[in-house]
Amino acid sequence: MVRKVPELSDENALKLAAQGDQEAFGVLYERYVGRIYSYIYYRTGNQNDAEDLTARVFFRAMRHVENYTDRGLPLSAWLYRIAHNLVANWHRDNSRKKEIPLDEIILVRHSGDLPEIVLIENEEKENLLNVIHRLPSDRQQLIILKFVEHLSNAEIGQVMGRSEGAVKSLYHRTLLTLRDDFDFFLASGSIEKDYSK
């Protein structure tokens, strides 16, 4: 019998997965693997570690899926939390290693643009990523969840274990920090001036 598993809601898929239904867990995996990978990629900065940690997130989720219902969190928030914990461990274990820059994949060349424009855009993005990577871990997490994963403040709060108000406050403080670092970055004149050197 072929079951239309992709039509399963998260809730039903979770119930089945908790009973050992691997197909149901596979549906959840397909639904969230892209988001979890993207989040981990931005936090680690390289493909190999992002793939390794993504695999670990889903194996860990599968091991503990029976306990999930007691946590009162949306599945995505639970997965992001697992991902965050694994990334934190990864950063601790790799603190002495130099991270591979994010711009390898993120800096996309648009075929129709002039080379000068592409260069300026790439420089802007590189500066932006450098600025973000200098932020404390929780602020990096907030920025990535907000702008890469497009989560609301309430959803970010669920992932980070904070209230929506606390997330707003942290976001405001992060913007204030970024504003100082962005002075150079945002002033198009200074970019052009720098570019013309």
Added chain:
Amino acid sequence: MESTSSSEFDQIENVMHSSLRPVAPRPEFVEGLHQRLTDPMNPRVRFTRQYSSQFILLILTTLLSGIVFILAATRVIISLVREFRLTNSRS
């Protein structure tokens, strides 16, 4: 002053919106991991699914064996002591 900050924040947000885009995983990786997760012959998966019941069974068996062993050993010791006393009293 507030409007200046707001405008600056808007600029920052616009830059981040346009620059920070989701990164897709390799399709081979996604497919490979899917197979590993759902493969019933995967020992890691089998271990995960059967872990609870097997672990509980192992613990119960170990406890039961331990109790039986302790009872048997105690009986042997008691009977040996009684026999020793009987032998001593006769002599």
